[in-house]
Amino acid sequence: MTTPEITETILAAKGAKGVSFGALGALIGRDEVWVAAVAYRQASASTEEAEKLTAALGLGPDVAEVYRFYEIMQVYGMPIKAIIHERFGDGIMSAIDFTLAIDREKDPKGDRVKITMSGKFLPYKKW
Numbered sequence: 001m002t003t004p005e006i007t008e009t010i011l012a013a014k015g016a017k018g019v020s021f022g023a024l025g026a027l028i029g030r031d032e033v034w035v036a037a038v039a040y041r042q043a044s045a046s047t048e049e050a051e052k053l054t055a056a057l058g059l060g061p062d063v064a065e066v067y068r069f070y071e072i073m074q075v076y077g078m079p080i081k082a083i084i085h086e087r088f089g090d091g092i093m094s095a096i097d098f099t100l101a102i103d104r105e106k107d108p109k110g111d112r113v114k115i116t117m118s119g120k121f122l123p124y125k126k127w
Contacts, residue, residue: 006063010039013057028052042074084121093119 014024021032021039028035028049037043038053045053050064057063084093097120105112 004041007040009059009063010057013059014039017057019056024053024056027056088121089123091121091123093117094122095119 014021021036025032025035030049034043035053038045038049045064047064051061054061054064081092084091099116099118101116103114103116105114
């Protein structure tokens with residue numbers, strides 16, 4: 001398992017500054033566990049929170065971007081791969097011949113996000 005580059009950057013800066021998640025949380029008025037979840041890209045900080053955190057760590061604005069979609073792929077990525085394997089055989093969905101669409105679906109309980117990914121199935125080659 002590898003840590004995403006942005007998380008490595010945040011953790012390296014945190015270590016270099018010798019600051020704790022608790023101290024960072026106190027800086028922005030959030031719990032240390034929530035701050036750690038932001039660092040590991042499992043929670044999403046507001047623009048203001050992200051700017052305060054990156055400033056405290058001496059990092060640029062590019063690091064302040066945090067994405068929640070990562071959580072979906074982390075939780076469901078391996079199950080999706082397992083189902084592709086069951087239905088198509090031993091292989092992958094190609095990201096080379098790939099499309100992705102994001103649509104809004106109206107729903108009385110609150111609008112929904114519909115994400116459609118379409119990629120060519122490529123069987124693994126054995127040699």
